Amino acid sequence: MGQDNHNGETPREREQPSGPGDGTGVPAVPPPAPPWGQPAPPQNPWERQGQQWGTPGFPPPGQQGQQGQPGQQWGTPGFPPPGQQGQQGQPGQQWGTPGFPPPGQQGQPGQPWGAFPQQGQWAPPPKPGVIPLRPLGLGELLDGAFQACRKNPAATFGTALLIQAVVAVLTLFFVRNVVSPVVLDEDFGTAGQAVGPVLTSGTLLTIVSVIGVLLLQGMLVVPVARSILNLKTGFAQTWKLSGRRLLPLAGLGVLLTVILIAGVVAFAVALVLVVDTLGPAGVAVVIVGVLALIAVAVWLAVKLALAPAALVLEPAGVFASIRRSWQLTRGNFWRSFGILALTLLLVTIVSSVISTPVGLLLGLVGAFGSGGEAGPAAAVALVALNVAVTAFFSAIGYAFQAAVTSLLYVDLRIRREGFDIALMKEQELAGTGNPDLVPGRARGTGL
Template sequence: MSQDNHNEPESGGAGRPGSGSEPSPPPQAPWAQQPQWGQQPQWGQQQQWGQQPQWGQQPDPSQAPYGQPGWNSSPYGAPGYAQGPYPPGQYTAPPKPGVIPLRPLGLGEIMDGAFQACRRNPAATFGIAVLIQAVISVLTVIFGQSLLAPISDIGLESELTDEQAISLGTTAITGGTALTIVSAIGILMMQGLLVIPVARAILNLKTGFGQTWRLAKGSALRLAGLGLLLFAAAAVGIVAFIFFLVLVIEFLGPFGVFLTVVGVLAVVAVFAWLSVKLALAPAALVAEPRGVFAAIARSWNLTRGNWWRTFGILLLTSVIVSIIVSVISTPITMLITLFASFGTQEAAADDLSAVLPVLILTTAVSAFFGAIGYAFQAAVTSLLYIDLRMRREGFDVALMKDQEIAAASGPEFVPGRNMPPAGSGQWPQGPYPGSA
């Protein structure tokens, strides 16, 4: 009797047979317990990957189906096999407030962005280019007139005296040098000034003709100084090379001719290399802004590791522009030359100044179409400068911040000019991921 009482469970206890409740499950080992969702499993436990979907219910893509290890997730915070760098549904494309998206650009985006920037700001881009080319054209006509007038006075059938030959040679060298300097300064000034409307077009800000000159106030003299410096360096290099070639040919004879050919090819290669390394100096001088030598150093650093890409884009742009301009302007100039009648042929033979109107018209046509081509090339160079800054410095993030404050900064706002100095920590200074 006592043993029966001893084996009988106590009344009122849980799991009692007479209590009407289900029997309690057998105890489980601690490592077999399933953790709650969002908790890290303890040592030896298995991660709870999700619940099985009910009949007719779609499974949750963030959970693995049927309790198996996740195809789109991984334990301990590691990304899954099918999980990209962004969580599902959270990736957004870079904004495109203006002519280009705010991220590193491809070749097609640079070309299209340059065309769109010129089309949206025709007065600031084509107007400045036409003005600069008009000045160069006027100087070209004056230079042509200065050469044609003495020859017309002397006559074609007369022999030139020593004094007349020296005078014509001096005039040609002096006028040609001055015209070359002015042309170089004009092209650099065009490349520097057009970076302002292009940079503002990135944030969908329109720029007028006079506004461009106001925003570039103080940069014109520095651009002229940059042009003079580059021209002087090129002139010194050419003179030194010619002097070296004369000495080589004089002392080496026939073998010196071979060295001359090799030297010319080497000079062309060095000139192309330096031209690409310094191509972004006008844009950096105006956009940031910087001094002459600081702009040269800036262009040198931006093209480091990107020389071939920069060279390819600039060369392709130059070839495309040259072909289009030649196809359009050459037939027009030929028609002017053939059908423009300014006197009889006998009069033209006696007076060379009679061809001056033809020279003016052909120069004007070439200058007009050339200005359009130069404007497009300058816009491509400006976008290439901005693209390299985005690749090396994260300038696209700075442009996103400028987009937020552009409306409140007034109509004279230029993107990138209000950036803190390098190393301040407010803007990203490291290279863009994946950039060379």
Template sequence: MSNNPHDSEPGDQARDNAPDGQLPPTSGPQPQWGQNTQWGGQPQWGQQPGTGQGGQPQWGASAPWQGVPHGQFRGYQAPPKPGIIPLRPLGLGEILDGAFQACRKNPLATFGTAILFQVVISVLTLLLTVGLVGSLAQLDPNNPSVDQVTGLAASAISVGTALVVLSSVGVLILQGVLVIPIARAVLNERTSFVQLWKLAARRILPLLGLGFLLLLIIVVGLGLLVVIAVLLATALGQDSIWLIVLGFLTSLAAIVWLSIKFVLAPAVLMLEGAGPITSLRRSWTLTGRNWWRTFGILILTSIIVSIITSVISTPLSLLATQFVSFSDSPTELGEELMSSLPVLILAQLITAVFGAIGYAFQAGVTALLYVDLRIRREGFDVVLLREHEEATAGRFTSIPGQSANPGGQQFGHQPGNPPANGA
């Protein structure tokens, strides 16, 4: 390249000699308005840039946004919300609000069923407790015989076992049955009390089988813990106390962990038509990588329900005790409890009603957790959207997730098939 300044181009010299902030006129032919020029030229008036030869932008072609009416935006669109929740992964507030909305829209199917179960369990609990107090009244307080003490201990164990079994079975059936109206509310379908039991009747026995299987797991686990504790105490004596305490705490943590892993099993059994063992496997899979989130939501829900229930039940319990005078004699105590039985039953019924409302809300949260985890892992929102479209055409199945297309293939994950996305 030459260093002689006279060898430079005329345009370069004109730019060098031009005043600051001004450019000289460009020599050569100028493009006219109305011509279709390439990038770097003048645009044609009223036209938008497009793509010319070689992938270069070109003025005069149609733009991708050309023709969009003023004020309309074709970017993000909110997911459809046919019922109580939007069909996408849910947040905590949406799960809590959706559970409340589902119970409010189906009061007889949700609150009615929960109140019925809770009232029956509460009355049976009170009657068994009164029977136990009656056995205590027959005990000689000064010189009780061995037979009396043995009979009282057997009665206490029997009553306690019966109460635990009744409560566990009632809560399990309630949690499984209430999944149906919650799932139907996702697609804006209402469920009556009679319709609920027609849909749930065929799954009650498998639900009881699931409860028996869970009880067997707990009994076997506690049995192993007792055997290990006895062996440690025999081998190490007093030095085994810390190992036994550590084993107890570890077992408690294992029970909590397994409870969260299996918490969705009733929903799987009712909505997917799976058996007890398959339901446990599906719940284990769905809660994978979401254990802490599921645990946090369920614990928060339990705290909310406990606070609300305590605000109602505590004053009623204090009021009921005002009608019962406690005596030191077991015989007089039994007579006083029998005379105050109507007041105790009334207080127990009122407490059961508010407790049932809390159980219904908790069951709704668990059902929506099941829907949320299936949306996150298996694209269940597409299944629900398809079923919502079929519902508008009059081809909706009674339970969401169990519809079939004309070819007979099931939508979404079905028991026995590998879940989507490697879940």
């Protein structure tokens, strides 16, 4: 009865597989060496499989065995029971242990649920002042310009009001001493002779206006750049830090104005010649030429818009600042055009909404409220009041526009040159006690 019907083999002999070490001549693969200090397992794997609970390979339930041995049960370091945290990084840990966060939740090994990773964690760029130190968006440019003007009202609005006041006084002088005699003179011959002085005075007034705008754009880059590092700038400090660049800014204004006037005059002469040669057919050429002139003027205005900021902040010379502005806007023309055009549109709308009703009211007062011998004097007074109101609101608009242009200059330097890294280094120097620190300005220039 100890044998069955399978060729007289016992069950134990029938279970033993044939192969290496079974007498076929193929040497058996020795088992791996046991860990140090532990008894060697039996040579026969089938005998090892039959070990009972309590042996080193199969500890009983509830009793922790040696870490890393096969056959460990729940409760051992390798296989902790559900709801019980095991050792960090061991295999077999359950959800909720430090090494195995739940699905969909990121974390570093050893961190509890909900903790942020300590290594490789993304951190936002610093924002010490009005803008974060990274490439800016449109909203950040506009908001940063507004914050810079709000935090430094004397340096921004005060400087703009002073420059526009000078332009307004010169405009009033031009109207009172050049335009008024021509308008009130009934002798057309004398009026014809005054056309030359009127054009000359108008040209000079245009040059002064352009110089005033460039001075404002160049000077306001100082308080705007300092506000990036949360440094406040006063009215006198603005003139102190940019005072030595006023003459180069004036030279830049004269150069650009002369180029503009020369271009317009040359274009007008060319159109006259075209019309004289082609006759009525030259009207279409004139229209196309005017549109082309406007496009070229806008293109040059965008390409040269950053020259005042480069001239003051870096600092650079007149021609070097023009090349610098040309370089910074290369590859960013349409973005720069959109930002500057939108800013100009906003400033124009706000200024017109306020100044236009005032101008109409003053015109009505001048038309119906004055007469007799006091008429010319009253007209000049109304013109002066209108110029003052226009200059006031224009100064506010120019200050905001100059702040946006300054931040656009900083943004393009960040995008092309990594200027944000330089600003981070400047931030470390902001607390060293230097009250006249200008970010981005070369050391030792004394400017």
